[in-house]
Amino acid sequence: MTKTIAFVNQKGGVGKSTSVINVAACLANKNKSVLIIDMDPQGNTTQVYSNITDDDDSIYNLLLKKPTEKITIKSLKKNTYINDVDLLPSNVLLSSAELELVNKKHRESTLKNILKENKVHCDDYDYILLDCQPSLGLLTLNSIIASNYVIVPLHADIFSLTGLELLTKTISKIQIIYEANTTILGFFFTQVNNKEPLFQEAYNLCSEIYPDHLFNTYISAGQTIDQANATGQSVIHLSPSSKPAKDYQNLTIELMKKAS
Ligand SMILES: Nc1ncnc2c1ncn2[C@@H]1O[C@H](COP(=O)(O)OP(=O)(O)OP(=O)(O)O)[C@@H](O)[C@H]1O
Numbered sequence: 728m729t730k731t732i733a734f735v736n737q738k739g740g741v742g743k744s745t746s747v748i749n750v751a752a753c754l755a756n757k758n759k760s761v762l763i764i765d766m767d768p769q770g771n772t773t774q775v776y777s778n779i780t781d782d783d784d785s786i787y788n789l790l791l792k793k794p795t796e797k798i799t800i801k802s803l804k805k806n807t808y809i810n811d812v813d814l815l816p817s818n819v820l821l822s823s824a825e826l827e828l829v830n831k832k833h834r835e836s837t838l839k840n841i842l843k844e845n846k847v848h849c850d851d852y853d854y855i856l857l858d859c860q861p862s863l864g865l866l867t868l869n870s871i872i873a874s875n876y877v878i879v880p881l882h883a884d885i886f887s888l889t890g891l892e893l894l895t896k897t898i899s900k901i902q903i904i905y906e907a908n909t910t911i912l913g914f915f916f917t918q919v920n921n922k923e924p925l926f927q928e929a930y931n932l933c934s935e936i937y938p939d940h941l942f943n944t945y946i947s948a949g950q951t952i953d954q955a956n957a958t959g960q961s962v963i964h965l966s967p968s969s970k971p972a973k974d975y976q977n978l979t980i981e982l983m984k985k986a987s
């Protein structure tokens with residue numbers, strides 16, 4: 728069965744896009760087929776794995792398609808340089824989707840319904856990974872409701888931990904209000920310098936509060952990540968022996984076990 732996982736954190740710059748990009752590459756390395764859905768108008772994942780212009784069709788056209796329009800996941804998806812990774816791209820047009828969706832019936836479940844309508848095609852993928860924007864607005868709500876799991880990349884600082892409490896409460900509310908079957912797969916720290924005493928403190932605190940949810944693996948900080956993002960590739964292809972590349976491989980193994 729296809730597993731749909733949303734990478735969510737309302738805080739910006741915590742590594743959501745970087746994690747989607749690299750977990751997708753690591754899954755493909757394990758012979759899994761992956762569809763990435765870029766639900767962020769910033770389009771960072773799209774910029775790494777494809778290059779579309781603001782005039783091209785994007786996930787916006789699928790979310791706001793009129794009943795007469797024939798656009799589907801199959802017709803919209805782009806290939807990436809990795810055989811087993813496809814992408815539903817985003818561009819800046821998506822920023823108006825929040826406003827336009829407000830008047831739509833079942834606005835919170837629009838993406839879930841699209842995945843259902845395209846089930847035959849979605850079934851071709853082992854994993855669907857959703858990159859969310861840094862907010863808990865309607866696009867992120869759609870992503871959470873459409874997913875089996877939410878996974879949360881985190882910075883090791885106090886604001887991240889208080890933000891995590893808000894996020895877990897929000898997800899509980901979503902489960903009740905929208906009868907969503909989404910569960911939290913877990914949290915993991917990114918951009919970690921493990922020599923920093925603050926990191927160990929944050930890690931210990933988080934594992935005390937959320938013993939079932941904290942991933943053992945954390946992603947080390949490393950310049951190779953910026954280089955990989957800038958050159959349009961995953962870090963496991965640019966620098967397979969680097970620490971962040973190994974960390975993403977271990978994180979993916981843990982993710983596959985947790986989501987099984
Ligand atoms: N492990 C890492 N080591 C070093 N730099 C990293 C690492 N992970 C991410 N970065 C860098 O941190 C910045 C933010 O990462 P990224 O864009 O993935 O975060 P994000 O949560 O998707 O941000 P946004 O909330 O704006 O969508 C980028 O410049 C990225 O290259």
Ligand SMILES: [Mg+2]
Nearest residue numbers: 743744767771
């Ligand atoms: Mg991002």
